[in-house]
Amino acid sequence: MMLKLKLEALILTIEQLPTLSDISTETLALIEADDTSIDEMSRFIERDQALALQVLKYANSPFAGTTSAVSSIKHAVVIMGLNEVKTLLLALTLQHFFASSGRDKENRRHFWKHSLICSHVANYLARSFQLRADSTVFISALIHDIGKIVVDQYLHDEFIKVVEYIEKNHTTFNEAEKAILGLTHYQIGAKLLRQWSFPEQIISQVYHHHAPWLDQRYRQGATILYLANILTKMAGFSCLAGEKKLELAQFSTSKAMRFIRESGFPLNKELLARLLTDISHLLQDADDFF
Template sequence: MTPESLVRATENLFSLPDVVLRVNQLIDEPATRPADLAEVILCDPGLSARLLRVVNSAFYAQPKPVETVSQAIGLIGFQALRDLIMATAAVDLFKGLPPEKVNMEHFWLHGVACGIAARDLAARRGLRNGERLFLAGLLHGLGRLMFFSQCADAYREVLRLVEREQLDSVAAEERVFGFNHVELGAELLRAWRFPESIWKVVAARLDPALAGAYRAEAEILQVAERVARQVAATAIDTGEIASVDASDELKVLAERWSLEPDALLDLPGATSLRAFEVFEILLPGSTLVY
């Protein structure tokens, strides 16, 4: 088995809806207008309703209700539209996983926090088109969901190795499957026709040197993932994440960027506030309380 073969074998299970693929394609075309996107989105009543619900939520705090899809697109912009549509599509695809395999609220809170932290770090670094790192952060863990969904029995051996031999999950996955969830998730994003600037960054999260031209983005994602674990520790009381502290990584990054040593240390707090707002949009009615 390889990441490619597993993704091919689950193509029908984990394929994005045509409307999502078309919207993603249109956003990358310079001549696209809000009306063009609205025409496609209106073909999916559920997506249209969700977009209007989100734009009229407290997150955007509009003085009066937004009533049309075109208005909504004009309000939030193309990049935010892409983030919303891709995020909600991913949540919908994997929402059926049994809670005994994975706590989806914990999973998506971590993803949201990672995406927000990555986007914020990219902005502070002054990276061009750094907004795309929100999706890289949000979706960086999808390979783990694929393992839980399609290889549940084999993954029990991964968990056994983590518990009894004190291996980290990546090393245990490589021993059992020959590849890890990072590689698998990146392959899924590639199959979903994400640009290289996203799936290659996800693929190189553990070793940014492998990202080539996207090394800076991969380094940001690596640190953002640590920030996300620290954020999750403020909401989720588990021994696994309670001791996570991203301060050292943030200080190293600040030094590399020629900033003051403490310049990035406010990131976990700022990320936490935004993460719960976005999380509530993606999973309304969540039982997590901040």
């Protein structure tokens, strides 16, 4: 009964949260606009020294794949591409919105590392399969676990119980939160994103990122997100240190693998292993960015 009241209070809290546009109107306008130019984006970033430093740090990290130093914002925007810059801006905006306390700092660092890497992997997969994925896929990959942050921020004691359940039972976050909360992070995340008036495509992809076969409208994007999340965890970048690791052999023989092939992705065990090797190589120095 007490937990039910807490969950009802959580839903009410979500409904009363300020919108992101109240916090960073100009940033969101740039993220949402389809016609933002490289010059406009560069000028916006250059006005904020802290933001400029973060963008340059990212542009010189393994994520950007640069072979020489990037020293100007415009060069960084060109190298990264507008979609990746927009994703990074959204990540920094959300980090500021959900400011963590000292006790949460390590969990939050794991969370944002997993989320940003997942977005990067989604971008890599779209290129690898020569898909014309729009920016919603990369944004969805960045915020697919936003419901976990909400639980941590507003139901912290229950969040700790979920973490302890994972460590004790070596299970997934998904299974642990169902056991402890009776509610999932993707349900909570979708509720928040709808409250914030995010596009329906992003809401749907976030809601279905553990079961893309249930997404009737945006299946390709949800499948990219699902696969990116799996590969990110296989590469050693789970959202929480104690989460159960998914092994390649376990996934490559699963029903999910068959679904991915049936959805138009020419994926087999050998290609999956090669993708994982490539991703692990790309991310071998990723910790330096965080």
